[in-house]
Amino acid sequence: SRGGPSERSAVLQPTKNVHFRKLTTMAAWVIDKYGSNEVLEFREDNRRPSVCTSAEVLLKVHAAALNPVDVAMRGGYGSTLLGVRRDALSLGWMGGEFPLVLGRDASGVVVECGSGVTHFQPGDEVWAAIPPWKQGSLAEFVVLSESEVSHKPKSLSHTQAASIPYVASTVWSALVVTAGLNKDSCSGKRVLIVGASGGIGILAIQLMKVWGAHVTATCSRSAEGLVRSLGADHVVDYTSGDTKAQLETLEKFDVVLDNVGGDTEDWAVTLLRPWAGAKYITLVTPFLLNLDKLGLAEGTVQTGLTAGSKALKNLCDKGVHYRWAFFAPNGAALDQIADMVDEEQVRPVVEAEFSFSKVAQAFQKVEQGHARGKTVINIH
Numbered sequence: 001s002r003g004g005p006s007e008r009s010a011v012l013q014p015t016k017n018v019h020f021r022k023l024t025t026m027a028a029w030v031i032d033k034y035g036s037n038e039v040l041e042f043r044e045d046n047r048r049p050s051v052c053t054s055a056e057v058l059l060k061v062h063a064a065a066l067n068p069v070d071v072a073m074r075g076g077y078g079s080t081l082l083g084v085r086r087d088a089l090s091l092g093w094m095g096g097e098f099p100l101v102l103g104r105d106a107s108g109v110v111v112e113c114g115s116g117v118t119h120f121q122p123g124d125e126v127w128a129a130i131p132p133w134k135q136g137s138l139a140e141f142v143v144l145s146e147s148e149v150s151h152k153p154k155s156l157s158h159t160q161a162a163s164i165p166y167v168a169s170t171v172w173s174a175l176v177v178t179a180g181l182n183k184d185s186c187s188g189k190r191v192l193i194v195g196a197s198g199g200i201g202i203l204a205i206q207l208m209k210v211w212g213a214h215v216t217a218t219c220s221r222s223a224e225g226l227v228r229s230l231g232a233d234h235v236v237d238y239t240s241g242d243t244k245a246q247l248e249t250l251e252k253f254d255v256v257l258d259n260v261g262g263d264t265e266d267w268a269v270t271l272l273r274p275w276a277g278a279k280y281i282t283l284v285t286p287f288l289l290n291l292d293k294l295g296l297a298e299g300t301v302q303t304g305l306t307a308g309s310k311a312l313k314n315l316c317d318k319g320v321h322y323r324w325a326f327f328a329p330n331g332a333a334l335d336q337i338a339d340m341v342d343e344e345q346v347r348p349v350v351e352a353e354f355s356f357s358k359v360a361q362a363f364q365k366v367e368q369g370h371a372r373g374k375t376v377i378n379i380h
């Protein structure tokens, strides 16, 4: 009844294949074309990524988070430039970007390290912000460069940790790299954060307060309690009348971080101290849209002209610096943020949690706007 050799191999073979398949495949939410929420598809037979270069690490993802850029990328935003970056790096996109995995935040555990990796070993708990030209974290596994990864704060769960890396790296790029602020230069500086109640604002307020700046924040009335609890010194409700007029009654600012864009930049630059090195930094730029609409060459020229002429005009007319800022992966910055979290200077704000099977609902939540913190997906 136990069967002879031929019967045994017939029984064992499929078992082996199932095991092998489990090691080479993974579950992930993928898109095979751009569009609205119905393009999101859960599949269990995706190719599991592996470490290909000496500087890479393979992470098992425990939690991921969504950002507005995921909703935009689902619809094709940035595909012109990101496609070029993916091809140049040959990151497993064999002839096109699909199937594409979204998700820019990851908290998880290191499974495997390239031979040149020095900071991490299998079993380490880590967090990372994933560049948009790489496969994302709405998957069981993700491969990243060592420089993009950081040890996660010990005091946070994976769910809490996943809410921080992408917004923290972007805030670092905007306020530290572009505005030139740091722990020694912030004391006494007046910083205005326009659009303070979402993911970026939450991190920006906290970082500026840790470093001793005076923070004014704009948000709607329903977010005032949250924004004050994070440390904002002064809050302006943008829904209760003329925001510009309300802000004009205040002392002028040294730095404006604009997370809203559009008309905001026309008046926000006028709130800065003239001829004092003050900076207006916006995260809402037409850069990738220009490239999508006009193509790589014309889009780059158009973008350069727009940014350059605005910078020149604001410097000559108003005596203020006008700059665009962008997310940049930065494991070293995450190391510093992790210390601040473990010292209870910075805290996560998770507004909504979804299970891995409910990623489409999580996208709907983010797409509705009015964020009051981050939307996190628990994967394992």
Ligand code: NDP
Pocket: 067, 068, 069, 167, 170, 194, 195, 196, 197, 198, 199, 200, 201, 218, 219, 220, 238, 259, 260, 282, 283, 284, 285, 325, 326, 327, 369, 370, 371, 372, 373
């Ligand atoms: P979120 O969606 O998390 O938050 C946006 C917040 O702004 C919400 O709380 C919203 O609440 C509030 N808001 C909307 N309109 C206004 C307004 N007129 N004045 C004040 N607050 C307002 O987005 P993020 O914080 O993650 O990102 C902010 C922006 O930065 C987005 O446009 C994003 O695309 C961009 N970004 C750019 C990056 C880059 O590389 N350049 C990287 C990361 C983000 P409510 O509507 O209820 O007021």
